[in-house]
Amino acid sequence: MSSDKRLVYLDYAATTPVDSRVSETMAALLGEDADFANPSAIHAAGRRSGAHVARAAAQLASLLNTQPERFIWTSGATESNNLAILGAARHREHRGRHLITMLTEHKAVIDVFRALERQGFDVTWLEPDQRGVLDIAVLEAAMRDDTQLVSIMHVNNETGVRQDIARIGECCRGHDVLLHVDAAQSVGKLPIDLSRLDVDLVSMTAHKLYGPKGVGALYIADRPGVHIEPIMFGGGQQRRLRPGTLAVPLIAGFGQAADIASDQIPDDLTHLTTLRSRLWDGIREIPGVQLNGDLETSYPGLLNVSVDDIEGESLLLALEPLCVATGSACNSHNQDPSYVLRALGRSDSEAQSAIRFSLGRPTRPSDIDFAVSQYQDAVAKLRAMAPDRAA
Amino acid sequence: MIGDPYSERVRAMFDAPAHAGVLEGASTVTVDDQGVRIQLSADAADGSIKAMRFLAWGCPHVIAAAEAVCAGYEGRAASDLDVFRAAELMQSLAVPTEKSGRILVIEDAVRSLGAILRGISGSDS
Numbered sequence: 001m002s003s004d005k006r007l008v009y010l011d012y013a014a015t016t017p018v019d020s021r022v023s024e025t026m027a028a029l030l031g032e033d034a035d036f037a038n039p040s041a042i043h044a045a046g047r048r049s050g051a052h053v054a055r056a057a058a059q060l061a062s063l064l065n066t067q068p069e070r071f072i073w074t075s076g077a078t079e080s081n082n083l084a085i086l087g088a089a090r091h092r093e094h095r096g097r098h099l100i101t102m103l104t105e106h107k108a109v110i111d112v113f114r115a116l117e118r119q120g121f122d123v124t125w126l127e128p129d130q131r132g133v134l135d136i137a138v139l140e141a142a143m144r145d146d147t148q149l150v151s152i153m154h155v156n157n158e159t160g161v162r163q164d165i166a167r168i169g170e171c172c173r174g175h176d177v178l179l180h181v182d183a184a185q186s187v188g189k190l191p192i193d194l195s196r197l198d199v200d201l202v203s204m205t206a207h208k209l210y211g212p213k214g215v216g217a218l219y220i221a222d223r224p225g226v227h228i229e230p231i232m233f234g235g236g237q238q239r240r241l242r243p244g245t246l247a248v249p250l251i252a253g254f255g256q257a258a259d260i261a262s263d264q265i266p267d268d269l270t271h272l273t274t275l276r277s278r279l280w281d282g283i284r285e286i287p288g289v290q291l292n293g294d295l296e297t298s299y300p301g302l303l304n305v306s307v308d309d310i311e312g313e314s315l316l317l318a319l320e321p322l323c324v325a326t327g328s329a330c331n332s333h334n335q336d337p338s339y340v341l342r343a344l345g346r347s348d349s350e351a352q353s354a355i356r357f358s359l360g361r362p363t364r365p366s367d368i369d370f371a372v373s374q375y376q377d378a379v380a381k382l383r384a385m386a387p388d389r390a391a
Numbered sequence: 392m393i394g395d396p397y398s399e400r401v402r403a404m405f406d407a408p409a410h411a412g413v414l415e416g417a418s419t420v421t422v423d424d425q426g427v428r429i430q431l432s433a434d435a436a437d438g439s440i441k442a443m444r445f446l447a448w449g450c451p452h453v454i455a456a457a458e459a460v461c462a463g464y465e466g467r468a469a470s471d472l473d474v475f476r477a478a479e480l481m482q483s484l485a486v487p488t489e490k491s492g493r494i495l496v497i498e499d500a501v502r503s504l505g506a507i508l509r510g511i512s513g514s515d516s
C-alpha cells in the first residue's frame with residue numbers, strides 16, 4: 001500500500017500484493033534482453049522461454065504434489081472454472097446432462113452452471129448446513145445415473161469455510177462422476193496433496209498467493225475418463241485445450257509464488273490463526289455481532305461477521321481507511337445481500353451488514369488492533385445516528 | 392463499476408454529520424420505507440427554522456442527504472420545506488439514480504415535517 005501509508009489492507013481474499021521475489025523473477029523476463037520468444041516455438045530462443053514455463057509447472061506441481069504436465073495455464077481462476085465446467089459438461093453430455101454444485105459457490109462457478117442450464121443441462125444446487133459445510137449425505141442423495149460432474153469449492157471466498165474435498169472426491173469416484181474443485185482460495189494457502197485426493201479438475205490463480213494478476217491454471221488429473229472440450233479456439237497450444245501464446249513472465253511469477261508458498265504455508269497458518277483470534281476476540285463482545293461460518297472448519301485467514309441493525313454500505317465507508325469487503329469483493333459495488341450468507345440462513349439485513357476481514361502474510365498485530373478499534377467506533381457511530389426501529 | 396461511488400461532498404457529510412442528533416421538544420417526523428429510516432426534527436419560530444437535526448439508518452448517500460437537508464434549511468422559512476425536491480439534492484450530491492427511491496424517502500420526511508410545522512397534521516413527538 002505504498003500510495004497511502006494510512007490504509008490498512010485486510011482484503012487478502014480479494015487479492016494479494018506481489019511478493020518481491022516474484023516481481024524480481026518476472027522483471028528478469030521483461031525487456032529487450034529477456035527471454036521473450038514464444039515458448040511454443042521450437043527454435044533455441046523459444047526453448048529458452050519454454051524452460052521458464054517448465055520450471056513454473058514444476059514449482060506448481062511440487063506445491064500440490066503432482067506432475068508438471070497436468071496443468072493448463074489460463075488467465076486466472078475464472079477462466080479455469082469456465083474451461084473445467086463447460087469443457088467437462090460438453091465432453092460428457094452424451095452420457096448424461098445432470099450436474100451438481102452448491103448455492104455457495106463463487107460467481108465464476110454459479111454463472112457457468114446458469115449458462116449450462118440455459119443450454120438444457122439439469123443442475124442440482126446443494127444447500128450447505130448453517131456453518132456453510134456440505135453434508136456428504138446431501139451430495140450422495142443428489143447423485144443420479146446421469147450425473148456427470150460435481151463442482152465444489154475448497155475454501156469459500158466469503159466465509160473461509162472449508163469443504164471436505166477428500167470425502168467429496170470419494171463420493172464422486174464411487175459414482176464415476178468427475179469432481180471439479182475451485183481452489184482459488186486454498187492453493188498456496190493450505191497444504192494440498194493432489195496425489196491423495198480423488199479430484200479430477202482443480203482451478204487456481206496466482207494473485208491469491210502473492211503472485212501476479214492475469215495468470216492461473218487448471219489441473220487435469222491423469223486418469224481414464226478425465227477429458228474436457230476446449231472452450232476457446234485459435235491454436236494448438238496446451239494440448240489444444242487453451243490456445244494463445246503463453247505469458248511467460250506471468251507464468252514464471254506464478255511458479256515462483258508457488259515455490260515460496262511451499263515453504264511458507266505452515267508459518268502462514270500459524271501467523272493467521274493468531275491474528276484471527278486476536279481480531280475475533282476484539283469484536284465478539286460487541287452487542288449483536290454474529291460470526292458467519294465456522295472458526296473450526298474455516299481457513300484462518302478469513303473472518304466474516306454480521307452485526308444487528310447496521311447498514312452494510314455505511315459500515316464499510318465508516319471503516320475507512322480500513323480496506324475490507326462486504327460479500328464477495330469481485331463485485332463489491334453491488335450492495336445486494338450476499339447470496340452465500342443467505343444460503344447459510346442469514347436474513348437480508350444480517351447478510352447486508354456482513355464484513356469480510358481477510359488477513360495475509362504482511363498483516364501485523366497492530367493492523368488487527370486498528371481494525372478492532374475502527375469496527376467498534378464505526379458500529380457505535382452508526383448506532384448513535386440511527387432512529388429507533390419502532391419510532 | 393470501478394472508481395469512487397461517493398462524491399467529495401457525500402464523504403465529507405458522512406464523515407462529519409454536524410446535524411446528526413435529536414432536538415428535544417421539537418417537531419419531529421419519522422419515515423421508514425425502502426430500507427431507509429429517517430427522523431427529522433426542527434425547532435421553528437416566527438415561520439423560520441431555527442435548528443434542524445436528523446437520525447438516519449441507510450446508506451452513505453442517505454446519511455449525507457439528511458445532513459445536507461438539515462444544514463440547508465436552518466435559517467430558512469419553514470414553508471420552504473414544502474417545495475423540497477429530491478432531484479435537486481441528488482444532483483448536488485451526485486447520488487446514483489438507482490438510489491433515487493431512498494432519497495425520495497427523505498423528500499417524504501421533509502414534506503411531512505413542513506406539514507407539521509404548518510400545523511396541518513400532528514407531530515409524532
